[in-house]
Amino acid sequence: MIILLLLIVPVITAIACVFTKKHGISKYISIAGSFIALVYNIYLNYNIYTYKTLQGFNYFFYVDALTILTTQIVTIVAFAAALYSAGYMEVELHDCRISEKKLQWYYFLMHMFIFTMLLVCVINNLGVMWVAIEGTTLATTFLVGFYNKKQHQEAAWKYIILCTVGITLALFGVILTYHSAKGVLGEIGYALNWSDLRTVADKFEPHLMKLAFLFILVGYGTKAGLAPMHTWLPDAHSQAPSPISALFSGVLINCSMYGIIRYHILTSKCVGSDYSCTLLMIFGLVSVIVSIPFILVQKDYKRLLAFSSVEHIGFIALGIGFGGMYSVYGAELHTFNHAVTKSLLFFCAGNLFLKYKTTEMENIKGVIKTLPVTGTILAIGVFAITGTPPFNIFVSEFLVLADGFHSGNLFTIVFTCILIVCITLIFVGFIYNMYRMIFGTPTGDVPKGETSKFTIAAMLFLLFFVLIISFYVPPLLREVLRNIYDIVRNA
Amino acid sequence: MTQQIIVNSRTIDILAVLMLITTIILIGTSRLRTCIWAYACRSFMLTLASGLIAYFSGIHHIYITTGISLALKVIVIPGFLFYIVKKINIKKEVESYINYTLSLILACGIILIAYYSTQNIIQFENTFMRHCLPIALSITLLGFFVMISRKQAITHILGLITMEDGMFFAALSTSYGMPLIVELGLFFDILVSVIIMGIYVYRIKESFDTIDTDSLRELRE
Amino acid sequence: MAEHISHLFIISIILYLAGSLFALCFYGWQRVGNYIALILAAIASCFSIATAVVALSAGSTIRLDFTIYHAIIKYNFLLDPVSAYFILAISVIGFVAAIYSIGYTRLYVNKRDTRFLGFTYNIFLASMLLVVTANNAVVFMIVWELMTVVSFFLVIYEHENPANMKAGFMYIIMAHIGAVFLSVAFFIMFAFTGTWDFGFDDFRKVGSHMPLIYKNVVFFLVIIGFGIKAGIFPLHLWLPMAHPAAPSNVSMVMSGVMIKTAIYGFIRFYFEFLTPCPPWWGVVVLIIGASSALLGILYALTERDIKTLLAYSSIENNGIIIIGIGLSMIFKSYNLMALSSLALMAGLYHLVNHAVFKSLLFGCAGNIYYATHTKNIEELGGLIKRLRVTAPLFLVGALAISAIPPLNGFLSEWLIFQSILNGFHIPSVIIKIITIICGAVVALTGALVATCFVKAFGISFLALPRSDHAKKAKEVPVIMLVSMGLLASLCVFLGIFPVKVMMVINSVNTHLLNTNILPAITSYDWLHTKSVQTNFTDLSPTSATVLGLILFAVTFGVLTSIKPRFVKKIYETWTCGISPEPRLEYTATAFTRPFKTIFSNLYRPQREVRTEYSVPNFFVKSITYVDEVTPIFEKYFYSPVSRAVLSISNRVRWVHTGSIHIYLTYIFITLIILIIFVGK
Amino acid sequence: MTAKIILPILQILVIVGFSPLVKGFINKIEARLQCRRGASIFQPYYNLIKLLRKDAVVSETSSWIFRATPYVTFISILIISLLVPVLSSQVPLNFTGDIILIIYLFALARFFLVLTSLDTGSAFGGMGGSREMMVSSMAEPAMILSIFTVALTVNSTNLSNITNLLLNNSVLLLNPSLFLAFLAFAIVLIAEAGRIPVDNPFTHLELTMIHEGMMLEFSGRYLALVEWASSMKLLLLLTILVNIFFPWGIAGGLTFPGLIIAFALYVVKIGFFAFLIVIVEMSFAKLRLFRIPNLLGTAFILSVLAIISLYVVR
Known part of the structure; x- marks a missing residue:
């Protein structure tokens, strides 16, 4: 029941947003709703801290450490995005780019999107999880194409087609898993409950599971943005409104990754961890490598950030693939870090877009003078996202890389070395592209000053997490991460 | 009893092959309406198979899925597609990047791959799976292939629902369908996604004056 | 005794941080904020000087372990005589530079944000002190990069000038690459420690049982890693760009002490971690030192920008x-x-x-x-x-x-x-x-x-x-x-x-x-x-x-x-009968002309004389004399590498054609390949 | 104890007193060999006395550097003359410094001279200064290496110790590496002292002058000090050469007769090498400016060979 509450809050918020008579009030409803979800999630977190797992409706819902981390990320970024949207959309409304009715639908879709993501996490049944992941695509297509210009439609079309295709492929994986589970569990109904599957996964038919994992990896990998299935990602991220891009980059890809990890656990138990770990490592590394040229040579700052998401999701996959205690720990911490940092950067990008009305980096100079707060946060965020010490991403990347060396496996060490080279190149690309924009003499006649207080508040909210994790991981989070390792190693 | 099982599975096998043939028609034809008809036809056969399996196995909830499938896949979706075709007034034939002969050869290749990849699994099976699983996979992959090779946006939808048909059939033939709640969710998803795609096809037609996805190349590096 | 030293040290760090925060707090009064920051920096430096003096005279080793656990990272610091010596150097210069800055920053008053200068300056000094006291590889890397990042902001303090931005990029990128080499070095050694501590105490023990081949790898990684910071040839490229770009009070600290942290690193690695080491390591270091010394001064010689000249001389x-x-x-x-x-x-x-x-x-x-x-x-x-x-x-x-x-x-x-x-x-x-x-x-x-x-x-x-x-x-x-x-x-x-x-x-x-x-x-x-x-x-x-x-x-x-x-x-x-004029004086270019001729293989001077005549061709209107030195490392090493990387990137970007069919094909092919080769 | 106080004074007096004479001697010999009568051998003394009595003209462009330079130059050379064994191998002040200090004291003198050359704002001065720095820079490695050769032969860089050891252990002198070092040092000496073929001390023609160019603006007392310093430098370099490579006859202790004999032999040896310088000056033309590095490069190679042979022979 307590889990259901988490799901109900966004649904109610969504409906309230769209059916409220006063148009102006919907943004407050949205902020309040997401704030309640956030607080509630922290409460759930304490429950997990005490009980390790929670379940509801006869194991229809199942929450463990892995879930709670993902939902925590979802709620944090969702709250920030709600806060940010309030400011961002106000400006858009003011500039008459959208109508008030449309804004209400925007909030509706956003909260439905949040709902589907939460559903992905808390649902126990892998089949329903598939439905929910597909649901995220459907909820967001209109958000990608929100402004309804040519390029938005194009992005939305690519988004829905590529993601749906990917997810349909994943369905085959689900079916195969179900089939093999049925052979063991016999009775249908429970046969797709993850909490049951994980206990009997070692009895599954290995060939089936191998094939199933391939489909899952390609399918959910498309949604997660693993290369070479990531092609929708830069388009969708760059065309969606910035708060939505933040949700995309920060949490949506994590939700898909969450799905992959669930299957990874089953597969490793069934066929040994080498198989899925190696696949994850390869896809992870390919993603990191693929993102390099696009980060090095890039004109559009939102695309730059999108490609950086490809890199980071690759990194997370690698961390999971390394499979050591600290690399899994690091990868999961990285999920959190990436979510807050990348969302922060997308918020900065949103402010830039509001101010300059362009996403071309060449046309923007001297942000630090025009938008002092955004510029400063962007300057910090760029260092944070590239894994520069002392910022949070460094910590998680460091853990993963260290574990890569610690494993002593030559294959892993080679991967780690390549990874380090890649990270360095990405750093170069990021710094070069972004800092040309942040500093320098402002061009044009763009007036000085920040756009909205809400956007600043949202950014400071996320910056708080960035900085806190840089120096200190709260015990709650640490405990959650430890538990995740236990879950992944199936201990 | 054994005799019965063999007869049952042969029946399903035949239906499977028929479905495969309709999918190949989808690749082989150049008329959009024919494509939609082929889809409706295949969906019907799928529904038939579903009903037969429900009958053979005696699992009741499959009847429910059969019913929904009949309504959705055979009536609503093809109807919706016809409606779109009419609404946006597509006259052009379906263009393809690959010519028909080559398409068919590649389709053969894809079917081979499907058999090849499932061969490890099906050799232990004794239910309908022997042929059904590879065929289901073939249908999925062929649907995918359609999406790749055809230029028009509407064929993307067709390819996608073909893939979903394949999946549906796979689930049905291997495990007598998924749990009911999953099936319901699945149908809901298909319906919503087809509607959303339909809306976008319409919007694209409005903005780009064509539904040729070749023109959607603004966002690139 | 040890207690007091650690207290002194902590006080000085806290004062630095307080100074930097104060600088930010005085939102309206830039000057005041800046002065408070600088004065606090000076006071903090006095404390750290005291720390160093006491520690050196005691000759003892003081450990500072903070129990804030960050994942597995422990904040350990160690104040041994080596650190104390570097602290002394850093804080003396820090002290003087802080006082100097009080005057120098008047140059920027009302032109740009001087609070920022005070803010970064304090953090910069604090990070250097922490670099030389860190007793844990992770902490070391964190404060090392903090130092780099903060000094990067100082380098681009006058960011309106594109040359400064270029210098900043060069600096941050090269410094980061250096840090990457260092972290790989740490990682390799870490793999042999057998613990997850990353403590320098473990690294001190690892040298004796690490295979020589790995030690050699680490040796070269460290040479490059710290060498970039130290500005050894040919890794010096950033140094003559960045040091002049920074405001002079910062250049003082950067050139005076920041690049010395690399020396600190060398000492830690070669005298503590990697011992015993083969003789040829020393020879390599010696040769690197000698060539940096010679080339550094040769480039300084022909330089006309006084700060660049000083930067080369730092090399x-x-x-x-x-x-x-x-x-x-x-x-x-x-x-x-x-x-x-x-x-x-x-x-x-x-x-x-x-x-x-x-x-x-x-x-x-x-x-x-x-x-x-x-x-x-x-x-x-x-x-x-x-x-x-x-x-x-x-x-x-x-x-x-x-x-x-x-x-x-x-x-x-x-x-x-x-x-x-x-x-x-x-x-x-x-x-x-x-x-x-x-x-x-x-x-x-x-x-x-x-x-x-x-x-x-x-x-x-x-x-x-x-x-x-x-x-x-x-x-x-x-x-x-x-x-x-x-x-x-x-x-x-x-x-x-x-x-x-x-x-x-x-x-x-x-x-x-x-x-x-x-x-x-x-x-x-x-x-x-x-x-x-x-x-x-x-x-x-x-x-x-x-x-x-x-x-x-x-x-x-x-x-x-x-x-x-x-x-x-x-x-x-x-002056041969005409009254003296500045134009008759010997110029810097002329003064070093003989050296340019002698070392022309190195400099590859490019000389160009353009003479402009007035209407009758007998009277010379103006003579332009251009004398440039070819930056050979830039021309023959750095530019080709960066150009190659960029052109490869450019070519690869074609992958994103924009066609949805191609994108679908990627997924399809991936799937097929996986099915055929892996899923079997 | 008295000897310890007297000897340094004596040394200074010898160097200060005789340095103009060496110059006069060289000029005289050179004139004779060119079939001229030449000026008196004591002419440099007359010049110095005259100059010391004169007032000075100072350029209005120049600063206090200009006025400080003559003193700095003179004093640094004077300090050197206390550190070099002249008559006795036991230099009382040898704890003060060694040959490296001597080299850097020469550098101190040069540093200020060159600064002054720039101080007046005349182009000639700058030209002279620039060339002087070039020559000395090129000479430096060869000088250091040849001195290192000697130092490593006897394990000391202290001139007094070197002379002592070589005196007591003359076998060491029969060493090819020392011979090579001697050649290198001789070339360096010519360059450092500003003699033909590196520099022409007699000319004030701007295209050929190096050392003289820097001194163009000096007059009166300043000129005297600078001139004196440069002749002392020549004598000191000769003394180092003589007493390192040919230490025979130098007094081992501080006895009066020993010093007398040493002084006699010292005069002979200096005279001989001064004569050699004359011979060299007579038989070579001044080198073109950019040939000088080649000459000094030769010296460098010789000194490297000296070091190598020293190590290989050991």
Whole structure:
């Protein structure tokens, strides 16, 4: 029941947003709703801290450490995005780019999107999880194409087609898993409950599971943005409104990754961890490598950030693939870090877009003078996202890389070395592209000053997490991460 | 009893092959309406198979899925597609990047791959799976292939629902369908996604004056 | 005792951080915020000086472990004599630079955000102190990069200038690459520690059981990693760009002490972590040091921008320090501990000397910039009459850096020569010869340094002003002069009373090498001062200075007695009959012209003379003379590499064609490949 | 004890007193060999006395550097003359410094001279200064290496110790490496002292002058000090050469007769090498400016060979 509450809050918020008579009030409803979800999630977190797992409706819902981390990320970024949207959309409304009715639908879709993501996490049944992941695509297509210009439609079309295709492929994986589970569990109904599957996964038919994992990896990998299935990602991220891009980059890809990890656990138990770990490592590394040229040579700052998401999701996959205690720990911490940092950067990008009305980096100079707060946060965020010490991403990347060396496996060490080279190149690309924009003499006649207080508040909210994790991981989070390792190693 | 099982599975096998043939028609034809008809036809056969399996196995909830499938896949979706075709007034034939002969050869290749990849699994099976699983996979992959090779946006939808048909059939033939709640969710998803795609096809037609996805190349590096 | 030291240290760090926060807090009053930050920095530096002094005199080792756990990272700090020595150098310069900044930042008041300067400056100093005390690889990397990032912001402080931005990019990118090399080095060693601690204590033990091949890899990684920070050739590229780009008060700290943190790294790795090390490591380090020293000064020689010149000279001086380190490594690997200690002493002595005189010189360059708003020495001249105090201060710095006795530069140069001479103890003939050749390189370098600084001082301070900037120059605020005076007197002190310094360094070496050589290298003489002594000879700069003063008194007395009333008549300089003009003066370019010709293989000078005639072709309207030096490392190494990376990237970007069909094909092919090759 | 006080004074007196004579001697010999009568051998003394009595003209462009330079130059050379063994191998002040200090004291003198050359704002001075720095820079490695060769032969850089050891252990002198070092040092000496073929001390023609160019603006007492310093430098370099490579006859102790003999032999040896310089000056033309590095490069190679042979022979 307590889990259901988490799901109900966004649904109610969504409906309230769209059916409220006063148009102006919907943004407050949205902020309040997401704030309640956030607080509630922290409460759930304490429950997990005490009980390790929670379940509801006869194991229809199942929450463990892995879930709670993902939902925590979802709620944090969702709250920030709600806060940010309030400011961002106000400006858009003011500039008459959208109508008030449309804004209400925007909030509706956003909260439905949040709902589907939460559903992905808390649902126990892998089949329903598939439905929910597909649901995220459907909820967001209109958000990608929100402004309804040519390029938005194009992005939305690519988004829905590529993601749906990917997810349909994943369905085959689900079916195969179900089939093999049925052979063991016999009775249908429970046969797709993850909490049951994980206990009997070692009895599954290995060939089936191998094939199933391939489909899952390609399918959910498309949604997660693993290369070479990531092609929708830069388009969708760059065309969606910035708060939505933040949700995309920060949490949506994590939700898909969450799905992959669930299957990874089953597969490793069934066929040994080498198989899925190696696949994850390869896809992870390919993603990191693929993102390099696009980060090095890039004109559009939102695309730059999108490609950086490809890199980071690759990194997370690698961390999971390394499979050591600290690399899994690091990868999961990285999920959190990436979510807050990348969302922060997308918020900065949103402010830039509001101010300059362009996403071309060449046309923007001297942000630090025009938008002092955004510029400063962007300057910090760029260092944070590239894994520069002392910022949070460094910590998680460091853990993963260290574990890569610690494993002593030559294959892993080679991967780690390549990874380090890649990270360095990405750093170069990021710094070069972004800092040309942040500093320098402002061009044009763009007036000085920040756009909205809400956007600043949202950014400071996320910056708080960035900085806190840089120096200190709260015990709650640490405990959650430890538990995740236990879950992944199936201990 | 054994005799019965063999007869049952042969029946399903035949239906499977028929479905495969309709999918190949989808690749082989150049008329959009024919494509939609082929889809409706295949969906019907799928529904038939579903009903037969429900009958053979005696699992009741499959009847429910059969019913929904009949309504959705055979009536609503093809109807919706016809409606779109009419609404946006597509006259052009379906263009393809690959010519028909080559398409068919590649389709053969894809079917081979499907058999090849499932061969490890099906050799232990004794239910309908022997042929059904590879065929289901073939249908999925062929649907995918359609999406790749055809230029028009509407064929993307067709390819996608073909893939979903394949999946549906796979689930049905291997495990007598998924749990009911999953099936319901699945149908809901298909319906919503087809509607959303339909809306976008319409919007694209409005903005780009064509539904040729070749023109959607603004966002690139 | 140990308690107090750690308290002092923590207080100083807290003060730095408080200063930086205060700077930000004073939102409306930029000046006040900045001043408070700088004053707090100065006070904090006093605390850290106290820390270092107490720690060095106690000779003890203090651990500071903070129990804030960050995942698995523990915040451990260790204050041993090595750290204390570096803390001393950093905080002395930090102190002086903080005072100097109070005056210098007036340059920026109302033009840009000076609070930011105060903010970053404090963090910068604090991060350097933490770098030299970190006792954990992760903490080290964190504070190391913090130092880099903060100094990057300082480099691009005047970001309107595209050249500064370029310098900043170069700096941050190269520094980051260096950090990556370092972290790989740490990772490799970490793989052999068998723990998850990352503590330096574990690394100290790892050297003995690590396979040599891995040690060699780590050795080279460390050379590159720290070498970039130290500015060794050919990894120096960022240094002559970044140091001049930063405001002068920051350049003081960057050139004076920041690049020394790399030396600190070398010492930690080569004397603690990777021991025992093979002799050839030392040889490699030695050769790197010697070539950096020579090339650094050769590039400094032709430079016209005074701050770039100083930056190149920093490369040279770092090279000399590295020579000391390299020699010490060689001796150590042959177990000649006393000599190892001597060579290390030479290096460490030069380190602190360089910190002092380079900060002095950068400060004076800052004065020049403050007064004239130009850094090009061709536009200066005649400043000795306008900046009456700055000029002698600069001269002291120039003399010190040219190793002219009795100033401090000479002492360390002398020690380097002595260590080189002691190279005859090395069993291997080839290493002996390399050592001696390095001695010749040091000698050549020394002579070139003198040339370079004669030029720098002579052209910018002497003769007639060459531009309006120089003509209108006025002396800078007193506070800047006072702080520079402090450094100048330090130059003299360190030169005349070397034994004090050597005692300090000896305590460092005793900790590091377990050899106390103090009795062997100092002795009392009849002037009751200590002289420096090696098995070759001894040296007493104190008595030499006294002697010089006596002789001066005698000479002056004799001359006065010969002609009691000596009259100086003032006339203009004879210039073949025309009245003297600035245009007739020798320029910096001309002054170093002979060197350009001699080393033309290195410089590859590109000369171009354009003559413009007026209407009848007999009268020359103007002559333009362009004389450029080809930056060979940039041209033949860095540019091709970066161009290759970019062109590959550009080609790969084609992958995103924009066609949804192609994208679908990627997924399809991936799936098929996986099914065929993996899923089977 | 008295000897310890007297000897340094004696040394200074010898160097200060005889340096103009060496110059006069060289000029005289050279004139004779060119079939001229030449000026008196004591002419340099007359010049100095005259100059010391004169007032000075100072350029209005110049600064205090200009006025400080003559003293700095003179004093630094004077300090050197206390550190070099002239008559006795036991220099009382040898704890003060060694050959490296001497080299850097020369550098001190040069540093200020070159600064002054820039101080007056005349182009000639700058030209002279620039060339002087070039020559000395090129000479530095060869000088250091040749001195290192000697130092490593006897394990000391202290001139007094070197002379002592070589005197007591003359076998050491029969060493090819020392011979090579001697050649290198001789070339360096010519360059450092500003003699033909590197520099022409007799000319004031701007294209050929190096050392003289820097001194163009000096007059009166200043010129005297600088001139004197440069002749002392020549004598000191000769003394170092003579007493390191040919230490025979130098007094081992501080006995009066020993010093007398030493002085006699010292005069002979200096005279001989001064004569050699004359011979060299007579038989070579002045080199073009950019040929000088080649000459000094030769010296460098010789000194490297010296070091190598030293190590290989050992």
